[in-house]
Amino acid sequence: MELVTIDDVKAAADRVREWVVRTPLLPAAWADPERPLWIKPENLQPVGAFKIRGAFNTLARLDDPVRARGVVAYSSGNHAQAVAYAARAYGVPAHIVMPEDTPTVKVEKTRSYGAEVVLCPIGKREEYADALVEKTGAVLVPPFDHPHVIAGQGTTGLEIAHDLPDVEVVLIPISGGGLASGIGTAIRAMCPNARIYGVEPELAADTTEGLAAGHRVNWSVEDRNRTIADGLRSQPSELTFAHLQKVIDGMITVTEDEMREAIRVLAHKSHLVAEPSGATTVAAYLKGAAVPGRTVAVVSGGNINPQMLAEILTA
Template structure:
């Protein structure tokens, strides 16, 4: 299996430069001085999440006649918005499959970019997407299981390496594993002494279990859907799992309460609105699971349901 390289990620950076925001590394002034923390706020991207990087890199790599047929994606929200936004930029159709339990804020935003949204039963996303590809002739843009998607997400790692070359620990949320695969590849190449940790909710810790076992494991959808971190309910593919085995030093799991507390800290102390999935890396830092040293944590997204945000911030 051919893995994404640092050259792939550097090429992706050139393609997405005009579309993805180069988010800064924000120092967390409230952090432990022995474990200084910098936050990579991908919630500040135009669509509110890092997924814009992989979407634009993938669409840019398509031949123009192929791209003109349109794109299909399946996603619980952030990849959906990213593909819809990129498709609108290119002036092509987008057909997006979203589970029926997707937060309404993500469904509405995806439609606002001009995409045709198809809601499906939980666990049927891929099946519905395959049907749409067959019916429309559009191209499938998977949420993580594609080298161009992984390379695009890896551009966030390039930026961390440039802004904090002496980083000692990097914390990355893990769902399907595309972000951690790309960022891990970039950090491993440019900051070889840094430690890279993936972070998952305890209630969706399939990657943690799989990496410990040395092979992918399957958790039922119903089990993974227990976590409030709806963006972290997917499982790694063979491709992303191979990347994770190569670039991740370890996994950290966080509880639902630790995720909620991280959202509160980010809102009140760093002035950042995050969704539960986006707060998991900071949750890992806050629980003290990170070694001493300079740490960078990726806040992967901020598309949170307003009612959920109110409940968490006022708890």
């Protein structure tokens, strides 16, 4: 299987530079001086998540006449908004397939970027997306299972390597594995001495189990849906799992309460609003599970339901 290379990631960086925010590394003044911490705040991207990196790289790689036919994505989360946002920037149509039970606020937000939202029965997302591709000639942008998406997400890692060349520990949330595959590829090449850790909720730890077993394992959707980290309920594809096997040094799992505490710490001490998925890496740092060293925690997104945020900050 052909894996994404550092050259792919570097080429992606040139393509997405015009569109994505060059997020800084934020030194956490509250961190243990023995284990200095920097936050990579991808929750500050325009749609509130790293996902626009992969979306823009994928759109940029399309030939003009192909891209003009538009794009299709199926997602109820950050990927939907990212593809809608990128399509609007390119002035091409976006068709986003979302399950009927998607909260209205997410549908509206996706529409606010000019996308056409197609609601579908639960479990029929891929079928509907395929039909849309067939009908419109638009191109499907998968959430993680594609080299262009992985290379785009990897640009996050290039920035980390540039800003902190002597980073020793990098903590990355893992769901479908696109972000960790991309960042891992960049860090392996640029900072060969850094250790790369994936972070998962205990309640959706399929990758932790899979990497230990040496092959992908399947957790039921019901099991994975237990975590409040709604961005971490997917599982790696064959392609991302192959990357993870190559670049991940270890896995750390965190509890639901540890994520909630990390959300509080990020809000009160780093002045950032993180969604549970995005806060997992800070939760991993706080429990001291990682080996010591100069640490970067990738906070992948900030799209938390306002009511959940209020509840967590009131607790």
